[in-house]
Amino acid sequence: MSEQPSKVYVNGSLFDIKVPFRRVVLDELDENSNNVKLDLYDTTGEDSPGNSGITPLRQRWISNRDDTHAIDSDKTNTGGSVPPRVANKGKRPTQYGYAKSGIITPEMEFVAIREGVDVGIILEELSKGRAIIPLNINHPEAEPMIIGSRFLVKVNANIGNSSVSANIGDEVTKLHTAIQWGADTVMDLSTGADIALTRDAILRNSPVPIGTVPIYETLARVGGNPVNLSFEAFKETMIAQAMGGVDYMTIHAGLRLSHIPLTIPRVTGIVSRGGSIMATWALAHHEENFLYSNFAEICEIASTFDVTISLGDGLRPGSIADANDQAQFAELATLGELVKICRAHDVQVMVEGPGHVPINRIAENVQKEVELCDEAPFYTLGPLTTDIAPGYDHITSAIGAALIASHGTAMLCYVTPKEHLGLPNADDVKEGMIAYKIAAHAGDLSKGHLGAAQRDLALSRARFDFRWEDQFNLSLDPQKARAFHDEELPAPAAKKAHFCSMCGPKFCSMALSQRLKTADGELLKDPMAEKSAQFVDGGAEIYLSMPSKVRP
Ligand SMILES: C[C@H]1O[C@@H](n2cnc3c(N)ncnc32)[C@H](O)[C@@H]1O
Numbered sequence: 437m438s439e440q441p442s443k444v445y446v447n448g449s450l451f452d453i454k455v456p457f458r459r460v461v462l463d464e465l466d467e468n469s470n471n472v473k474l475d476l477y478d479t480t481g482e483d484s485p486g487n488s489g490i491t492p493l494r495q496r497w498i499s500n501r502d503d504t505h506a507i508d509s510d511k512t513n514t515g516g517s518v519p520p521r522v523a524n525k526g527k528r529p530t531q532y533g534y535a536k537s538g539i540i541t542p543e544m545e546f547v548a549i550r551e552g553v554d555v556g557i558i559l560e561e562l563s564k565g566r567a568i569i570p571l572n573i574n575h576p577e578a579e580p581m582i583i584g585s586r587f588l589v590k591v592n593a594n595i596g597n598s599s600v601s602a603n604i605g606d607e608v609t610k611l612h613t614a615i616q617w618g619a620d621t622v623m624d625l626s627t628g629a630d631i632a633l634t635r636d637a638i639l640r641n642s643p644v645p646i647g648t649v650p651i652y653e654t655l656a657r658v659g660g661n662p663v664n665l666s667f668e669a670f671k672e673t674m675i676a677q678a679m680g681g682v683d684y685m686t687i688h689a690g691l692r693l694s695h696i697p698l699t700i701p702r703v704t705g706i707v708s709r710g711g712s713i714m715a716t717w718a719l720a721h722h723e724e725n726f727l728y729s730n731f732a733e734i735c736e737i738a739s740t741f742d743v744t745i746s747l748g749d750g751l752r753p754g755s756i757a758d759a760n761d762q763a764q765f766a767e768l769a770t771l772g773e774l775v776k777i778c779r780a781h782d783v784q785v786m787v788e789g790p791g792h793v794p795i796n797r798i799a800e801n802v803q804k805e806v807e808l809c810d811e812a813p814f815y816t817l818g819p820l821t822t823d824i825a826p827g828y829d830h831i832t833s834a835i836g837a838a839l840i841a842s843h844g845t846a847m848l849c850y851v852t853p854k855e856h857l858g859l860p861n862a863d864d865v866k867e868g869m870i871a872y873k874i875a876a877h878a879g880d881l882s883k884g885h886l887g888a889a890q891r892d893l894a895l896s897r898a899r900f901d902f903r904w905e906d907q908f909n910l911s912l913d914p915q916k917a918r919a920f921h922d923e924e925l926p927a928p929a930a931k932k933a934h935f936c937s938m939c940g941p942k943f944c945s946m947a948l949s950q951r952l953k954t955a956d957g958e959l960l961k962d963p964m965a966e967k968s969a970q971f972v973d974g975g976a977e978i979y980l981s982m983p984s985k986v987r988p
């Protein structure tokens with residue numbers, strides 16, 4: 437009888453840490469007659485979390501470093517429920533800063549175990565700025581994760597309310613739905629009521645890093661008219677969000693006043709919310725974007741809390757016709773300048789990308805980003821590969837996402853079936869997540885990721901052996917796989933059958949070819965055993981091959 441997957445922990449060897457995995461125990465037996473086990477990456481956090489806050493596992497790691505201190509929470513304006521910390525004078529407590537000084541942190545060992553790599557690789561990628569660990573010192577509940585092209589491709593889920601619909605409980609439910617289906621980070625993009633309270637409920641219950649776009653809350657605070665924005669108002673919001681624990685912030689600093697005329701020939705203008713807000717302000721005042729002109733000060737603030745900056749793509753294309761245009765790439769060049777400023781301040785940074793892009797124009801986006809932004813991790817919204825399927829944009833975009841991941845994009849921002857139509861609910865969050873877990877995994881496989889290949893191999897073998905329970909338990913959505921199988925053949929005996937309702941017993945090609953193999957083992961060598969040996973020969977390397985375009 438097959439076991440239900442369970443949570444297991446691997447202990448650190450350098451630090452007192454335990455790293456979670458989801459263990460799948462197969463019905464398949466190894467050469468010693470033990471059940472084969474697969475330990476899968478797990479983002480779900482503690483068991484049965486509820487919604488009253490989870491354990492702050494990093495609290496001691498942070499305070500032990502002695503480079504930050506708690507401040508009197510009465511003097512702050514975070515909307516938060518725990519006293520915030522800030523850096524001691526002259527300190528920049530960032531994972532990038534530590535890595536550059538050769539300091540290994542518990543966070544680094546945690547992600548090394550999670551990714552199945554040596555901590556030396558983590559240190560190297562972080563110190564070169566090719567990877568980031570987005571973790572604010574005020575979000576101790578979060579489990580460390582790493583974003584970089586040499587690691588597993590990550591998926592972000594967007595949630596948050598809007599003026600049309602706002603309920604804090606609904607957003608916490610969406611958070612739980614997103615992490616249940618494997619979200620590596622979640623962005624709270626709320627623009628409706630109770631933005632600060634909603635964010636605090638999400639942060640205190642989130643085992644994954646949380647991102648925001650602070651210009652949204654700033655706009656709400658100044659009454660909704662972009663013309664009334666100011667750097668002072670932005671700064672106040674950014675500090676409050678940082679004290680509450682936001683791990684990464686999208687900042688649309690790359691859209692310069694001089695770029696705006698380049699959008700005139702576009703079919704869909706400026707589709708980025710943050711981009712259209714900043715363009716409105718810059719034109720109204722005929723002044724340079726204040727996020728650009730004050731960027732060094734923004735970095736100072738970020739470095740005080742280890743907030744990662746995600747450079748927003750305010751000029752991303754919003755239609756197939758606008759893909760890879762002058763406006764988009766002019767902004768990307770500016771994002772490259774800003775990457776350097778972040779690094780000079782020890783600030784972790786990634787770069788956001790499009791958008792709507794036909795398949796033939798996707799590779800160029802990664803090549804340009806790598807070149808212009810000095811290999812800072814790329815984080816893309818899709819891209820959507822066609823505009824003709826509203827209602828199915830999780831699919832139009834998962835196609836682009838898989839492709840851009842295969843070229844080296846480090847994190848994919850999901851798109852739900854509601855894109856362009858309305859605010860996603862919890863069901864949409866699940867659909868978006870599944871589509872993007874497929875895209876990310878397809879990307880990992882194409883990059884030759886050993887762990888990814890092993891999971892496919894395990895599922896393929898289960899399928900060929902008619903181990904139905906193993907096939908379900910190894911799949912991205914076990915409930916759905918089981919329910920579909922049981923629709924026509926619900927009897928327990930069907931779980932032992934060497935066919936399903938697709939072809940039936942007489943026409944099952946896999947059953948026929950299985951008999952062929954056992955009838956004459958010499959005629960057909962076991963191709964699976966050969967594949968298996970091939971992967972094992974890959975040794976400790978995570979990648980069997982890397983796309984040469986991205987990583988020479
Ligand atoms: C930049 C992208 O962010 C997503 N987006 C913006 N606001 C929200 C929200 N409240 N909930 C979910 N997704 C959102 C949309 O998919 C948009 O295209």
Ligand SMILES: Cc1ncc(COP(=O)(O)O)c(N)n1
Pocket residue numbers: 649686707708709710711748749750788789815816817849
């Ligand atoms: C990958 C990604 N996710 C979220 C946003 C923010 O949205 P907007 O630019 O519309 O304000 C973005 N620019 N890119």
Ligand code: SF4
Pocket residue numbers: 707855856857858
């Ligand atoms: S999704 Fe809706 S509200 Fe947002 S830019 Fe498009 S049309 Fe406007």
Ligand SMILES: [Zn+2]
Pocket residue numbers: 707754792856
């Ligand atoms: Zn769109």
